[in-house]
Amino acid sequence: MGVCELCNISDADRKLLLYENAYWSIYLANKQDYVGRCIIVLKRHCGSLSELTVNEWCSFKDITSSVENMLKNELSATMFNWSCLMNDAYKSIIPNPHVHFHVRPRYAASVSIGDISFIDTDFAHHYNNKSENKLNEEQKNKLFCYLKQKIDIYFNEKQANILR
């Protein structure tokens, strides 16, 4: 069986952990082809959406809201492309998939965050899966630190809304 890369996340990727709750971990994607792209990884090894528990599924709803709000407010994202594909796991002879989602923020206008500037040339079209990384290491780390500092607000806000 193929080794599960998501149960054994590399140190380089683990450094990009933005937030975690009981069920999910949110990482800034190593490849920033769309600036602010995140990967949301189930903490438990589970191979398909069908097998998610109700608690995992409900928790993911909170994550979609909080992550969309954060990327909208902090990066001026216009809308979002969500996907759960898991194709790579099937490159192994004995596949060993692990549920995770990609969220690509999409931008109608050019976006500037510090010295980072990004134009979403494919906006309103399918994301370009072969699009290259747009941020160097320093820019990616700056973006990570910026979002890491902000993300709790969006989860606490969600919590406050539930309690209201």
Next chain:
Amino acid sequence: MGVCELCNISDADRKLLLYENAYWSIYLANKQDYVGRCIIVLKRHCGSLSELTVNEWCSFKDITSSVENMLKNELSATMFNWSCLMNDAYKSIIPNPHVHFHVRPRYAASVSIGDISFIDTDFAHHYNNKSENKLNEEQKNKLFCYLKQKIDIYFNEKQANILR
């Protein structure tokens, strides 16, 4: 504001309605670039995942399980690519998006259903968004009738499991 095509589904697409519950409608996609591809459309006009209600979200969980089980058992799908993109709505000057998901069944082996045969040449890779329709009208209608006849089983089974 752009007219919402999903609140005003064309007669050609409406004929491909496989199943509906209180919140969602499941259509066989008109373009069968991946055989068995379905589109799951929220019945209410709503522009983002963030704005889905808890009931809509929980209902969608049942749909992912039932649709995956159906496509696995009836078409021998190996795994599934799920996406919620909504890019087309942003081609309008005043976008008017409506939440919907695409599910593309993916096949490790060639699939045959009656006279339909399909090889997923990109298996274990990102789906090809420019892939052409693989079924003619007659084949698509046969596939629709076949799945339409079967789909209730998968939702009733789900219900039976809940009641057990």
